[in-house]
Amino acid sequence: MNDIAKLVLxxxxxxxxxxxxxxxxxxxxxxxxxxxxNAGLPEFLAYGVYVGEIVMPIxxxxxxxxxxxxxxxxxxxxxxxxxxxxxxxxxxxxxGAPLFELPFLYLIMxxxxxxxxxxxxAVNSK
Numbered sequence: 001m002n003d004i005a006k007l008v009l010x011x012x013x014x015x016x017x018x019x020x021x022x023x024x025x026x027x028x029x030x031x032x033x034x035x036x037x038n039a040g041l042p043e044f045l046a047y048g049v050y051v052g053e054i055v056m057p058i059x060x061x062x063x064x065x066x067x068x069x070x071x072x073x074x075x076x077x078x079x080x081x082x083x084x085x086x087x088x089x090x091x092x093x094x095x096g097a098p099l100f101e102l103p104f105l106y107l108i109m110x111x112x113x114x115x116x117x118x119x120x121x122a123v124n125s126k
Contacts, residue, residue, distance in 0.1 A: 006119030007063075013109045014061035017073065021053030035083040052076025060113065063122020067114050074110035077103045 024032070032046040052073055059069035081089075085100040093099050118125060 003119035003121055006113075006116060007121040009109065009113060009116075010060050010063060010066060010118060010122070013073075013106060013113065014057040017053055017106060018057040018061070021050065021057065024049060024053060032083075039083055039086075048079075049076070052079075060118075063118035064124055066118035066122060070110040070113035074107050074114065077107035077110060081107070 029046050029049055032049050033043050036046040037043050053076065056069040056073045056076070060066050060073065080103045081100045084103070085091075085098075088099055091099050093101070098104070
């Protein structure tokens with residue numbers, strides 16, 4: 001059952017993050033560029049979102065270097081939280097949760113994948 005749980009976790013976060021990446025392929029990363037520039041960072045760093053939201057989720061789904069991919073995704077989520085919610089970390093949304101709830105959940109799920117590994121249902125299982 002542990003390996004099935006690991007697969008479900010990998011598939012869940014991988015597919016959900018991949019939706020975010022596909023949306024950025026379709027509609028562009030203008031919003032991310034804006035957030036990056038507003039933070040005083042070089043705008044070209046915004047293109048890293050494609051690595052974090054396209055390449056890493058695919059690796060996590062397949063279970064190819066899932067631990068490394070999950071660390072890169074966790075870093076991506078930290079940057080997303082900083083850029084999008086940095087000034088409002090203690091602001092609650094209309095349902096009572098912090099505004100950064102979703103990227104924080106992705107961050108924690110990524111860290112859990114790093115800690116537990118990909119399981120036996122992975123391309124390079126460990």
